[in-house]
Amino acid sequence: DAGVTQSPTHLIKTRGQQVTLRCSPISGHKSVSWYQQVLGQGPQFIFQYYEKEERGRGNFPDRFSARQFPNYSSELNVNALLLGDSALYLCASSLGSGQTKSPLHFGNGTRLTVT
Amino acid sequence: AQSVSQHNHHVILSEAASLELGCNYSYGGTVNLFWYVQYPGQHLQLLLKYFSGDPLVKGIKGFEAEFIKSKFSFNLRKPSVQWSDTAEYFCAVWGYNKLIFGAGTRLAVHP
Numbered sequence: 646d647a648g649v650t651q652s653p654t655h656l657i658k659t660r661g662q663q664v665t666l667r668c669s670p671i672s673g674h675k676s677v678s679w680y681q682q683v684l685g686q687g688p689q690f691i692f693q694y695y696e697k698e699e700r701g702r703g704n705f706p707d708r709f710s711a712r713q714f715p716n717y718s719s720e721l722n723v724n725a726l727l728l729g730d731s732a733l734y735l736c737a738s739s740l741g742s743g744q745t746k747s748p749l750h751f752g753n754g755t756r757l758t759v760t
Numbered sequence: 761a762q763s764v765s766q767h768n769h770h771v772i773l774s775e776a777a778s779l780e781l782g783c784n785y786s787y788g789g790t791v792n793l794f795w796y797v798q799y800p801g802q803h804l805q806l807l808l809k810y811f812s813g814d815p816l817v818k819g820i821k822g823f824e825a826e827f828i829k830s831k832f833s834f835n836l837r838k839p840s841v842q843w844s845d846t847a848e849y850f851c852a853v854w855g856y857n858k859l860i861f862g863a864g865t866r867l868a869v870h871p
Contacts, residue, residue: 687863688850689861693857751804
């Protein structure tokens with residue numbers, strides 16, 4: 646079975662631009678979460694979506710937004726990019742919204758570089 | 761506030777040495793704890809998890825972890841490491857619909 650797929654794998658943007666990252670969950674998974682991993686740190690939670698509704702939001706500015714589509718794929722949008730947004734963006738999918746029912750499966754991530 | 765602290769940022773071992781990576785958490789609710797591993801160029805993979813019951817949890821590839829509630833700890837162990845264990849290891853606690861990760865420990869195993 647295919648795992649969580651993310652696109653693109655790498656992206657270079659300049660400050661002030663906007664970026665859209667995409668994620669396809671494992672087939673049958675209805676929950677998608679987004680995490681930001683800055684070099685030297687652990688992943689930080691950005692959003693969780695379950696059944697197309699936002700179920701959680703981390704401590705990120707309003708420049709970050711996301712949505713989930715009827716096929717359960719998801720997009721993460723970041724507006725007005727800052728140098729500090731440079732990071733690996735991870736998408737994870739799971740069957741349900743709670744970790745106790747099904748673990749998170751992570752994709753390989755999108756490496757975003759802001760210059 | 762919820763947080764996870766990993767004691768060592770970098771660990772270097774020789775093959776066959778024993779491994780113990782420290783993890784302490786701060787969380788007030790029911791504790792669900794995890795160790796994830798990220799091999800070079802690969803995605804985060806679940807090594808093991810603790811939800812309840814036996815505090816000694818066995819995971820994949822010979823790893824185990826012990827939950828000690830009184831110490832708020834969930835240390836990862838392996839009796840004999842291999843070169844293929846070279847990776848970054850993350851401890852995490854589940855809380856409020858999200859995983860809270862530690863900063864990670866980079867393990868380098870030399871042949």
